[in-house]
Amino acid sequence: MEQEMASSPVISRPTFLPPATEPSTRKVILQVGEQRFTTTRETLRESTFLATLLSNHWNSTQEDGSYFIDADPALFAPILQYLRRGIYPVFYDRVRGHDYARYAALLQEARFLGIRDLQTWLQERKYLDVVRVEMVLKELVDLKPRQAAGDTECEFYPAWVEKVVYKVPDVTLAQGINHEQVRVLDGMVVEKRVVFDMEKCVRAPRIEP
Missing domain, CATH: 3.30.710.10 (Potassium Channel Kv1.1; Chain A)
Known part of the structure; x- marks a missing residue:
């Protein structure tokens, strides 16, 4: 029995290695x-x-x-x-x-x-x-230069209008009228402001399991 065991061939099993990972x-x-x-x-x-x-x-x-x-x-x-x-x-x-x-x-x-x-x-x-655009409509008071923020754009819409101008009390026009109608430059200003929400263009952090 011992001789049979000693003479029996030894069978080696192949060893499988996991594939190399990068x-x-x-x-x-x-x-x-x-x-x-x-x-x-x-x-x-x-x-x-x-x-x-x-x-x-x-x-x-x-x-x-x-x-x-x-x-x-x-x-x-x-x-x-x-x-x-x-x-x-x-x-x-x-x-x-x-x-x-x-x-x-x-x-x-x-x-x-x-x-x-x-x-x-x-x-x-x-x-x-x-991105959203906010618009504000304002009355044009004068034609003086205006400064706007870098994210704001102004559009001017001037127009000639007639306004009533009252005179000072000691100045009276003919027939007791102390006011007159004059043409003045008026209009509107449209302010467009671009608002950029940076939080909405960034993906929320992911929680790894």
């Missing part, structure tokens, strides 16, 4: 169109597309080690800003207002990259809650 803080270079962006894996993890692209399942790196993404770099820049700091993009100009065409293009990129929170924010047009 450090989340490792620098990543993305080639987006003709422009390069440098970031980390941790920053890109919210995007399902980018997380899959950087996984070990795909050998999708270029010869120089970068990852190529066929997209517009001008649209990817605000997306990366959102992934880094949770700042939602707001494309607003005082003269032209919101850039709706750019919002629509960015929404398609958010869908393609699988960034659900940014996609929802754009679909629900939350950017309209960030």
Whole structure:
């Protein structure tokens, strides 16, 4: 019995090692169109597309080690800003207002990259809650130069009007009339103030489980 045990071959079982994982803080270079962006894996993890692209399942790196993404770099820049700091993009100009065409293009990129929170924010047009315009109507008293704050724009609407001007008591016109009608420059001033609510364009902090 002992001889049989001694002569029995020893069968070694293979040892399975877990796949190597990349450090989340490792620098990543993305080639987006003709422009390069440098970031980390941790920053890109919210995007399902980018997380899959950087996984070990795909050998999708270029010869120089970068990852190529066929997209517009001008649209990817605000997306990366959102992934880094949770700042939602707001494309607003005082003269032209919101850039709706750019919002629509960015929404398609958010869908393609699988960034659900940014996609929802754009679909629900939350950017309209960030910027509001307050208007105040005032009477134009004189034509003296006025100063306005940097976020306020004034529009003048002058007009000639007739007003009754009374004379001093010791000056009386013909037929006992002590007043006369004169034409004066009058009008209205419309003050437009742009109010930017910065709290509404920043994502609320997330509580990790």
